[in-house]
Amino acid sequence: MHKPISFVAIGAAGAAIALSFVAVSVAQQPQSVGRVAERASEQPMTGSSAGVDIIDVEISECFAAREWGRVGSYPTGYAAFAISTQSHNVGTVPVEWYTPGAIGQVLDNRHPFIGQNMYRLRDGRLEQIGQAFIKHGFFSENAMCDPQPDGQHLGVGCFDTYDTVSNQIQQYLGPRSEVNPQTGYWEPCGSHFDTGLIGYPASDPGDCIRTHGTSGHTVTEHRLSVYDQDILDADANTDLFIEGFYIVAGDENTANNWRHERTQLDYDFGLSRWVFTDIGPQVLSPVIEQWADEFDYTLPAADGDAIVGLRVVDLGSGFYRYEYNVYNMDIDRELESFSVPINDGINLFLLGFHAHPEDEEVLYSMSDWTPTVTTDAITWTPPAPDTNAGEDFSNTIRYGTMYTFWFTTDVAPSAAKVALTHRKPGADGTITAAVSAPCSLLADINGDGVVDTADLGVLLSQFGTMGPEADLNGDMVVDTADLGQLLTEFGSNCFAG
Numbered sequence: 001m002h003k004p005i006s007f008v009a010i011g012a013a014g015a016a017i018a019l020s021f022v023a024v025s026v027a028q029q030p031q032s033v034g035r036v037a038e039r040a041s042e043q044p045m046t047g048s049s050a051g052v053d054i055i056d057v058e059i060s061e062c063f064a065a066r067e068w069g070r071v072g073s074y075p076t077g078y079a080a081f082a083i084s085t086q087s088h089n090v091g092t093v094p095v096e097w098y099t100p101g102a103i104g105q106v107l108d109n110r111h112p113f114i115g116q117n118m119y120r121l122r123d124g125r126l127e128q129i130g131q132a133f134i135k136h137g138f139f140s141e142n143a144m145c146d147p148q149p150d151g152q153h154l155g156v157g158c159f160d161t162y163d164t165v166s167n168q169i170q171q172y173l174g175p176r177s178e179v180n181p182q183t184g185y186w187e188p189c190g191s192h193f194d195t196g197l198i199g200y201p202a203s204d205p206g207d208c209i210r211t212h213g214t215s216g217h218t219v220t221e222h223r224l225s226v227y228d229q230d231i232l233d234a235d236a237n238t239d240l241f242i243e244g245f246y247i248v249a250g251d252e253n254t255a256n257n258w259r260h261e262r263t264q265l266d267y268d269f270g271l272s273r274w275v276f277t278d279i280g281p282q283v284l285s286p287v288i289e290q291w292a293d294e295f296d297y298t299l300p301a302a303d304g305d306a307i308v309g310l311r312v313v314d315l316g317s318g319f320y321r322y323e324y325n326v327y328n329m330d331i332d333r334e335l336e337s338f339s340v341p342i343n344d345g346i347n348l349f350l351l352g353f354h355a356h357p358e359d360e361e362v363l364y365s366m367s368d369w370t371p372t373v374t375t376d377a378i379t380w381t382p383p384a385p386d387t388n389a390g391e392d393f394s395n396t397i398r399y400g401t402m403y404t405f406w407f408t409t410d411v412a413p414s415a416a417k418v419a420l421t422h423r424k425p426g427a428d429g430t431i432t433a434a435v436s437a438p439c440s441l442l443a444d445i446n447g448d449g450v451v452d453t454a455d456l457g458v459l460l461s462q463f464g465t466m467g468p469e470a471d472l473n474g475d476m477v478v479d480t481a482d483l484g485q486l487l488t489e490f491g492s493n494c495f496a497g
């Protein structure tokens with residue numbers, strides 16, 4: 001159910017997004033990125049892209065990670081990595097790729113932003129084990145295309161590669177929180193590059209001129225840091241993955257902005273560092289999509305996309321381990337609760353949670369989310385709001401970040417909807433995703449998570465027959481006993497939130 005590419009919605013957002021190479025500076029003003037276009041792909045296609053300026057960058061490679069230093073000794077420290085990413089302009093107009101600027105220069109925000117993540121899959125459980133600060137694009141090499149524009153634009157059809165050298169340069173790695181993943185907008189004035197500060201209100205409000213460069217960082221700072229122990233746990237039952245993504249202002253199609261690859265890490269005692277081997281394949285999606293037995297994009301999607309994935313491990317003897325992952329792809333409003341519908345009185349065991357310390361852990365609380373079980377749901381939430389200098393630094397799920405939730409129960413999965421809530425205010429405080437849960441409704445004959453007139457229609461059509469679908473009590477006939485069961489459950493659903 002990967003979202004197909006579509007340009008249908010350009011009409012809807014067209015006035016703002018019909019940009020031209022010559023006249024418009026995309027990133028200088030916040031504007032909506034292509035979520036509307038994606039969701040419109042669920043509508044019938046009614047138009048053509050001919051003659052319309054379309055910004056669309058695809059991540060064409062994600063591979064060849066490398067270690068760039070460590071804190072602490074192997075195997076009890078952590079190492080800093082960078083991965084290689086390549087972009088491809090598959091739109092119809094060149095895309096701005098201006099450098100943010102060197103020390104002493106006025107900062108420029110007209111460039112894309114690149115995320116780098118690492119994951120571990122072990123015994124069915126997928127966990128994020130590292131993420132880097134967001135990389136600011138600074139030059140396009142414009143390979144394999146003609147004509148080739150200057151390095152300040154990624155030309156139509158052109159490729160640009162950031163190898164592990166480029167993606168580890170600390171003066172181009174800034175706090176993720178400074179970039180709005182929805183609009184692709186970054187405010188340079190008062191930013192980390194301007195003041196050297198991260199996230200806090202600066203005592204010096206900044207002069208929009210770069211003051212902070214590469215010097216002053218530890219070897220691991222801002223880079224994709226991963227604990228040795230998280231890698232060492234790797235064995236025959238473990239896979240490691242790297243993931244890259246591009247945030248591009250005005251990108252009409254974000255379904256092609258995420259790519260991941262299975263990789264292997266071995267510690268080389270001669271080199272005194274981890275060495276990667278690409279395993280492949282490279283897949284054009286976030287890791288969660290490949291891992292999940294079932295997944296769904298959250299709706300409504302006006303504020304960006306999150307994915308909820310589920311893998312159910314059948315433990316035998318009627319027990320199941322539910323593994324949920326919630327991945328905030330590009331929602332600026334952050335996520336601060338996750339709710340799974342359950343049967344009343346359900347037996348629950350071994351509830352768990354995992355979150356990797358985020359890149360800005362110096363600021364954000366990393367206290368575990370805790371579950372609250374009610375008669376109809378398990379809801380995980382972070383601890384009470386944690387503030388610093390008047391700002392809320394609670395442990396929410398910020399963009400490019402995946403949190404993991406699990407439990408064991410004796411109820412098999414059924415169709416359901418899980419729910420998430422945004423932290424920042426706005427419309428649609430709650431968003432939902434259609435993935436299964438241990439929430440069974442006997443009379444949900446059509447398996448859509450609710451007992452309603454559709455199920456009643458099926459029952460009535462089979463009334464007096466052997467069913468079989470509407471024979472709810474299994475006595476080989478659909479009769480008033482089954483109807484009574486349906487009416488008892490009528491209106492019930494397995495929708496959280």
Ligand SMILES: [Ca+2]
Pocket residue numbers: 055056057058251252253254255256257
């Ligand atoms: Ca794109």
Ligand SMILES: [Ca+2]
Pocket residue numbers: 193194195206207208209210211212
């Ligand atoms: Ca400055």
Ligand SMILES: [Ca+2]
Pocket residue numbers: 443444445446447448449450451452454455
């Ligand atoms: Ca139903």
Ligand SMILES: [Ca+2]
Pocket residue numbers: 470471472473474475476477478479481482
């Ligand atoms: Ca019956």
